[in-house]
Amino acid sequence: MAASTCGSTDGASRRFRSARSNGMRTSRPPGVPVVRRPSGGGAILHGSDLTYAIAVGRSHPWGVSAQRLYDGVHGAAVEVLRAMGLPAAVVAEVDPTGDDVGRSPGRGAPGPETPFLCFDRRSPGDVVVDGCKVLGSAQRRHRSAVVQHGSLLLRRWSALAGSEAGSPAGSAAAGHSGIEDLLGRPVEPAAFIDAWLGHLAASLAAGPAAAEPPLGPGQSEAVEVAAARYRSDAWTHRR
């Protein structure tokens, strides 16, 4: 988990193309670098959030279905938020006719009315506080393993000093309340992470342990290959 630096990430699908066709790409705040995630979901403007990633094997009890992993990770976050005094809840169902759902009903791809930003969307499993989405996640499910990553909104997004904030996406992100805005006081990311890990460990009946696992033969090279792939413009602008 890490408090993020300023930038933006976008979901894996052709959102980038649909974003372009909607004119949304140009709505991105100028000077903000963009990367494309291998998972799904809407775009996130980073800089005022806490990001995390978790990987489990497909045979792990939390790896067998998308919802199990969401429930485990988001449920632990809800416990932390409630202990802080926030009335956090997990979205159970979404009205498919609503404006703020993550898809266009009956359509094969996100429509022009699909919100561009992750925190403008609602889908089952999202964590909300008083109707404000504060935690969203997405998964990439491979044959043998699943990676889930997400973003916890700490505070309203603001552009880096000296850069331009004026853009539709920047303005929208600036309107999303984070947990500090909702609490009315600062939150120490490290303390949140510790509490979150504690609840995750309790759910898994395991103890957290900091470790740098040694890479096996060929894995260092695989990491380099993957890093080069995901860094490239060809990946970011594919499809």
Added chain:
Amino acid sequence: MPATIKFAPSHEWIRVEDGAAAPGSIATIGISSYAVEALTDLVFMQLPQVGRSVKAGESFGEIESVKAVSDLYAPVDGEIVEVNAALPGSLDTLGSDPNGAGWVAKIRIADPRQLDTLLDQPAYEAVVRKQSGGA
């Protein structure tokens, strides 16, 4: 001979329409109804390129729901000879008719013996029950 449907543990199905497979036979590939239901609301699908050669277990496409992206894996070696080009624009078909109109691609099978390594319907249903937390 009736068509026989087989399943990969990664939830793709494959069906040889004329029953007995031989090298060069054409088979249809799709996604099981269990997998479609587990994926929930689908938003995007990337089909393989026609003419592409694939190996069993190789990712040949992607399917994305509102919260997850999953790879599609080739159940056998072969060459993709046709894709259901209408499917990405009507993903609801995957839910309403996953074994029929929701087919994904057709493949020219390189080695029909690989079909024997896949799961038949009862064996696949047992896998699904286990993954669902059943007996």
